[in-house]
Amino acid sequence: MTGCYPIIGQTWVVYPQTGEPTLIVPAQEAYLAEDCSLDDVRPYECGRIGDPTPVETCARLLRQVCQGKGLVDKAIGYEDSPEVVAPPQAAAEPLFVGQATVALLQEAFGSGLRPADELFTQLKSVKTPAEVTRLSRTNEIACVGLSVFKDEAQPGRRETEVAAAVERAIYSRGVGFKGAFSARAWAQVMSGPNTETAWYYPVSKERRIQPGDLVLIELATVVDGYWSDLTRTVVAGKASDRQREVHQLVLDAQAADLLAARPGARGDEVDAAGRRLIVERGLGDNFVHHTGHGVGFRYHEPRPWLHPDSRQTLVVGHVHTIEPGIYIPGFGGIRVEDDAVVLREGAEFLSHTDFGLD
């Protein structure tokens, strides 16, 4: 929420109720804070032989900041135990808040420290206009990846080859795009019978695409800390009537969900808008998952949740996926997923592609 996406993840922000917030970052990452929303940025040295560990240095800096702002023993909320997190840029080795970090915070801030996870979840679910602009950029870069997917999803290619080509495009074309410091994607491609289970977190396999196969991509993209989550399904060749019919049903459901996603609408109502169409066609049991979830600071956020059991209410600034899918044994799976922002007059998609099913 600071606009600064850490590399190693040893970055801290102290945000007082009144006065300036402070960002503490490794000196080597200070350039990432250049166009973030905070002015008081304090870089610290680390990593050289002889430097204290980041933990020691950060404990000292946090104590300083806390004393400087008169926060000792005041009520300080912190993000305590988010068991699911977004990785930092160094996604091969994420850091997270464990007992050592909590002890460090307690030492710095004193007796007023308390978990505030629910507050953070709420705050993060509503995106500011500036954040929506950043999420649009992420979706724009992700859609470059989707068009590479469309070109690569040809008979004879392996699922892994297609997925790897999409990730490559996003990494190599995304960094520098409209000033982006970083861009990375996780693409999973399933084809033919592998699409039948593409509703679970899927993985790309060695399988070679066959003519007429359904080919589905599940694509996570992160650009400077702003995430998108998109899915497309295409046919490797010309679609059969049945493929076209099921695909159109998914698109119709998605359009109905989008229309229903207005401020004040409940998650179960939005879910029902599209699900109803699928149920009417006798395929209700084949739409096995939720209609959508929050997205933006993470690949999947818990709010808003669009699901038959959801009682959450949409508000302006919510950003969420709309992703109906139909999975039929012996036929395959078709899902289409876009990211939408809830505005005063209704929801709008942040993601767009102009290719069809064939």
Added chain:
Amino acid sequence: MTGCYPIIGQTWVVYPQTGEPTLIVPAQEAYLAEDCSLDDVRPYECGRIGDPTPVETCARLLRQVCQGKGLVDKAIGYEDSPEVVAPPQAAAEPLFVGQATVALLQEAFGSGLRPADELFTQLKSVKTPAEVTRLSRTNEIACVGLSVFKDEAQPGRRETEVAAAVERAIYSRGVGFKGAFSARAWAQVMSGPNTETAWYYPVSKERRIQPGDLVLIELATVVDGYWSDLTRTVVAGKASDRQREVHQLVLDAQAADLLAARPGARGDEVDAAGRRLIVERGLGDNFVHHTGHGVGFRYHEPRPWLHPDSRQTLVVGHVHTIEPGIYIPGFGGIRVEDDAVVLREGAEFLSHTDFGLD
């Protein structure tokens, strides 16, 4: 350590002192357990509308396993607060052990539950021969990536383009290589002046490689949960005398470290073997980081640590990097990094490339 690399990370193993260990996995991931070291694999359903959450299901299964093995209120060690972790296959969204998970474990196992992080760190630092075989496979796939790096590191290419091509090669050629289920890489490429700070966790930028530039790659690779960490430096063209001289010094230091890495050697002694050569040439201040660290179940493991301050002793089965580097303002940075296994007679590299500096 089970040999099963989770996709979403909702996988558990219960390992009693006597009797069979039990692995609990999502049904969709059960195929990953096929050639793991455990026989008692219990798949559970999750993810469909109407399924209980993985947390509810796992709490129930863990209680069952605990009762079945007679472990209620016995001493049970668990991995509690590893603040740095390896991500699961779904690396875009890692799960961690937070307070909710600890509460779940306490409910299942009762009063004997206690953190055992130090024990896990010890156990993980020593690799079995079967694990070393897996790590060799990872290094083999990673070295395919390094040879792509060598081919791509040409004048005119962007750092991001080179890095993305390496990641693509590892993903698309790694899955299926000698039976691998999964393969993924994180490549960072720095060129010219950007190599001067390549000792910090680096990121690839838009910069185009210039003729005669030093080009350095930092490469993390994971194949079915087994990690390697490699670095190469090349010149985009023909190396200058000075580039060749510094590169040779780094190679000499690395060779001296390898010779010193014998069972019983202390971390600071191994570090000193190579560092001494660099210090003798007046470049000691330019070798700003450790000589090496453990690697295998993570990208960086804390044991063994090869550093002037390390008092850890090498034992047979340790796998660690050897990565001397020299960073000179106005000249650039050169690092070479390989992964070595400590055997009875001394250490051997698991990684090999046959290209040179030019």
